[in-house]
Amino acid sequence: MGELGTGPAIETSGLIKIFGKNRALDGLDLTVPAGTVYGVLGPNGAGKTTAVRILATLLRPDGGEARVFGHDVLRNPDAVRGRVSLTGQFASVDEDMTGMENLVLIARLLGYRKPGARDRAGQLLEAFGLTDATDRQVKNYSGGMRRRLDIAASILSTPELLFLDEPTTGLDPRSRNQVWDIIRIVVAHGTTVLLTTQYLDEADRLAGRIAVIDHGKVIAEGTPGQLKASVGAGSVHVRLRDASQRPEAERVLSKALDAPVQLEADPVALTARVAGEGIEHAAAEQAARALSELAAAGITVDDFSLGQPSLDEVFLALTDHPATSEETAA
Amino acid sequence: MSATTTETGTTYVPAAETLGAVLAPGARPQRPSALSASITFGWRAMLKIKHVPEQLFDVTAFPIIMTLMFTYLFGGALAGSTTEYLQYLLPGIMVTSIVMITMYTGVAVNTDIEKGVFDRFRSLRIWRPAPMVGYILGDMFRYTVASLVILVVGLILGFRPGGGVVGVLAGVGLLIAFSFAFSWVWTMFGLLLRSEKSVMGVSMLVLFPLTFLSNVFVQPETMPGWLQAFVEVNPITHLVSAVRSLMGGATDTGEVTLVLISGAVLVVVFGTLTMRLYNRK
Numbered sequence: 015m016g017e018l019g020t021g022p023a024i025e026t027s028g029l030i031k032i033f034g035k036n037r038a039l040d041g042l043d044l045t046v047p048a049g050t051v052y053g054v055l056g057p058n059g060a061g062k063t064t065a066v067r068i069l070a071t072l073l074r075p076d077g078g079e080a081r082v083f084g085h086d087v088l089r090n091p092d093a094v095r096g097r098v099s100l101t102g103q104f105a106s107v108d109e110d111m112t113g114m115e116n117l118v119l120i121a122r123l124l125g126y127r128k129p130g131a132r133d134r135a136g137q138l139l140e141a142f143g144l145t146d147a148t149d150r151q152v153k154n155y156s157g158g159m160r161r162r163l164d165i166a167a168s169i170l171s172t173p174e175l176l177f178l179d180e181p182t183t184g185l186d187p188r189s190r191n192q193v194w195d196i197i198r199i200v201v202a203h204g205t206t207v208l209l210t211t212q213y214l215d216e217a218d219r220l221a222g223r224i225a226v227i228d229h230g231k232v233i234a235e236g237t238p239g240q241l242k243a244s245v246g247a248g249s250v251h252v253r254l255r256d257a258s259q260r261p262e263a264e265r266v267l268s269k270a271l272d273a274p275v276q277l278e279a280d281p282v283a284l285t286a287r288v289a290g291e292g293i294e295h296a297a298a299e300q301a302a303r304a305l306s307e308l309a310a311a312g313i314t315v316d317d318f319s320l321g322q323p324s325l326d327e328v329f330l331a332l333t334d335h336p337a338t339s340e341e342t343a344a
Numbered sequence: 345m346s347a348t349t350t351e352t353g354t355t356y357v358p359a360a361e362t363l364g365a366v367l368a369p370g371a372r373p374q375r376p377s378a379l380s381a382s383i384t385f386g387w388r389a390m391l392k393i394k395h396v397p398e399q400l401f402d403v404t405a406f407p408i409i410m411t412l413m414f415t416y417l418f419g420g421a422l423a424g425s426t427t428e429y430l431q432y433l434l435p436g437i438m439v440t441s442i443v444m445i446t447m448y449t450g451v452a453v454n455t456d457i458e459k460g461v462f463d464r465f466r467s468l469r470i471w472r473p474a475p476m477v478g479y480i481l482g483d484m485f486r487y488t489v490a491s492l493v494i495l496v497v498g499l500i501l502g503f504r505p506g507g508g509v510v511g512v513l514a515g516v517g518l519l520i521a522f523s524f525a526f527s528w529v530w531t532m533f534g535l536l537l538r539s540e541k542s543v544m545g546v547s548m549l550v551l552f553p554l555t556f557l558s559n560v561f562v563q564p565e566t567m568p569g570w571l572q573a574f575v576e577v578n579p580i581t582h583l584v585s586a587v588r589s590l591m592g593g594a595t596d597t598g599e600v601t602l603v604l605i606s607g608a609v610l611v612v613v614f615g616t617l618t619m620r621l622y623n624r625k
Binding site: 067070074092096098099105106110124125137140141151162167168202203205 | 356357358360362363364365366367368372373374375376380381384387388391392395396459460461463464465466467468469470474624
């Protein structure tokens with residue numbers, strides 16, 4: 015297939031999927047270049063899982079087109095299946111079986127002969143630090159171990175494209191770091207990764223490009239830097255000693271930062287976006303200036319912090335509505 | 345980043361060298377054959393039995409209770425003696441027990457389908473019906489166990505089949521072959537219905553009339569005409585007649601053929617419906 019190697023790993027145009035009254039995908043256009051980590055960022059119910067399931071040939075779209083390495087997911091699903099692996103949001107391993115049995119099962123289904131399947135499974139268990147848990151049932155694994163076994167199963171025969179659907183949701187920070195390291199190594203060896211996540215931080219750390227999706231559509235696309243620049247470098251969070259000073263603080267901050275100030279539910283807290291022109295120093299300088307102006311105005315600040323923009327802030331900036339999930343994908 | 349990867353793996357640090365060594369892009373083995381993939385799923389079913397042996401309760405205790413219950417409940421009244429009744433009842437009770445157990449295929453499909461592992465199976469490049477065939481292959485082991493249990497109980501109680509070893513084995517073989525076909529009804533319901541409970545509910549609705557409104561317990565001649573008409577078209581009736589004839593040593597080729605044909609029809613109809621649902625899930 016001539017398009018291999020040069021063309022994009024994934025191309026979708028106008029992809030539509032409807033569950034009842036809910037348009038889970040409402041004209042999704044994605045182009046994922048091969049050989050990179052591509053982040054799909056969005057809140058619950060944005061359509062991330064639906065998109066992954068269509069691309070992995072698990073779900074039929076109601077409209078639009080989707081191609082994986084040039085192969086149409088509807089017309090040539092087997093060609094797609096031969097090139098992709100899926101690690102779903104819920105562990106795609108069998109709880110009742112042991113780690114070894116799980117991997118041998120998948121290896122056999124990929125076409126490994128019996129001795130080869132066992133060897134291959136053993137190698138992967140070792141590479142993923144699961145040798146000691148080889149003969150233990152997966153239901154006795156920790157969340158991190160389960161996730162690693164899951165990814166191991168996905169790369170038993172190294173796929174050209176790996177779908178990771180919220181691979182770190184529910185993991186502790188250490189396990190999350192392990193998964194991040196694994197993803198980096200897998201990509202370095204030539205596999206394209208489509209990573210869905212709810213965390214801007216995660217997409218920022220791993221992805222070369224990010225698509226932000228909401229209500230089944232791409233609302234922003236670009237490198238993490240471009241995306242953050244469009245949102246602002248971050249937010250200044252201020253806590254005052256005295257709630258009565260808040261209106262004055264609001265006025266000072268909005269003038270210093272030239273940005274609207276948000277009053278939090280907590281009567282002493284305020285938040286403001288820092289534009290920062292996409293350069294972190296600029297943001298820090300602006301924030302420092304704002305702080306000194308608060309002091310000059312005689313306002314006592316108890317706590318002050320400059321944070322990376324959160325997913326909520328990205329959403330506020332891009333859509334003017336927060337990233338809450340009014341509906342959940344079926 | 346190396347030597348500390350011991351213990352349970354909580355201190356695991358992914359190492360570029362070890363991980364990189366197992367990554368081999370492009371080196372995919374040949375797609376497995378339909379048979380190989382189905383057998384692999386059958387192996388999975390066997391592993392599940394190994395890890396959760398309690399599920400064999402359905403194929404041991406249940407058939408024993410069925411056999412004892414009906415032998416002693418009806419034996420005296422219907423045939424004068426339990427031993428005499430047993431010669432008539434045993435093939436029928438064996439059919440009833442096994443056909444009733446087939447519904448667990450639907451329960452297993454239903455409980456599995458919502459789990460992430462099923463998504464993985466469905467995203468693999470394998471013969472599409474293989475996971476379903478695998479379930480049924482595993483269940484055929486259960487049917488075999490149940491048949492043998494009933495046979496042993498029967499022999500102890502005084503069942504003396506005229507067909508001898510060959511006849512009995514042929515009877516059991518036919519029963520298991522039919523059960524394979526009948527299981528496709530349950531794979532369909534397993535995929536169609538929302539919960540395990542509804543699968544159980546529907547299965548009772550299907551199985552009770554099919555097994556009881558047949559010639560398992562009594563000769564149909566004593567029944568009212570409309571009921572005889574149903575019993576006559578009920579495939580279980582023909583299965584019981586065929587198994588009885590094989591075990592009794594007087595093979596009724598017509599009935600055996602009828603059972604094989606109805607089995608084929610079941611596979612074609614419900615296998616197709618199952619795969620349609622499976623592909624659309």
